[in-house]
Structures are given as C-alpha cells and as structure tokens.
Amino acid sequence: MFPQNAQFPINASLIYDGPPHPASESYACAKRSLAQLTQWFRKQHGCDFISILPGNFFGAYGDFNPNTAPLVNSLIAKMESQRERNLSASLTMMSTGTPLRQVIPGRPI
Numbered sequence: 001m002f003p004q005n006a007q008f009p010i011n012a013s014l015i016y017d018g019p020p021h022p023a024s025e026s027y028a029c030a031k032r033s034l035a036q037l038t039q040w041f042r043k044q045h046g047c048d049f050i051s052i053l054p055g056n057f058f059g060a061y062g063d064f065n066p067n068t069a070p071l072v073n074s075l076i077a078k079m080e081s082q083r084e085r086n087l088s089a090s091l092t093m094m095s096t097g098t099p100l101r102q103v104i105p106g107r108p109i
Helices: 022-045 071-084
Strands: none
Touching: none
16 A cells, blocks of 8 residues: 555555555555545445455465465464474574565554
C-alpha cells in the first residue's frame, strides 16, 4: 500500500501520500479501495464498519517455509522452530541487505 516515493521509515498515516509503487500496484489498489469503500459505507449508511488490511497472510494457509515465506512469516517459522527444539539462543538473521523491508507493528483492536 505504500506510495512509490515513500520515505522510510514510514507510518500508516502516510499510506495515501502518493500513488503506490508499480511493483505492488494491483495489491495496493485493492487494499486502498477496500478501506475507502468502508469509509463510504460508514458515512452514507451510518454503519459501524471497519476494515482490517493485513500485510501478510498468517494462519493455516500462510507460507511459513523459511526458504519461500515472506519476511514476517519466515521469522515466525524460525522462532517457532527454535522454541520446539528448546533452544534459548538468540535468533540470528543474515541477509545481503537488499531488498530493504519495513514492518509496521499493528495496533490491538
């Protein structure tokens, strides 16, 4: 959902500050459209709707393979693997440094 020219770190209030990055344009437009539709329904019909826009898929159908999963899913899988093996050592993450990722923490509802 982030704008193409976003300055990082970014916070959720800047999501609509420009067109989405071309690499994720269709995904971003779908999420932005759902959020806007929810606002219109609230305004027009007085409905107490909210929309939840997850950044990744979690749960039974999420990809948690450390070699193929998105960043957050991969980290969850690696931490769970350490927990299952009763390893208390810290988790080491290694990377080339590209591409860069930002994870915006959610707010409990």
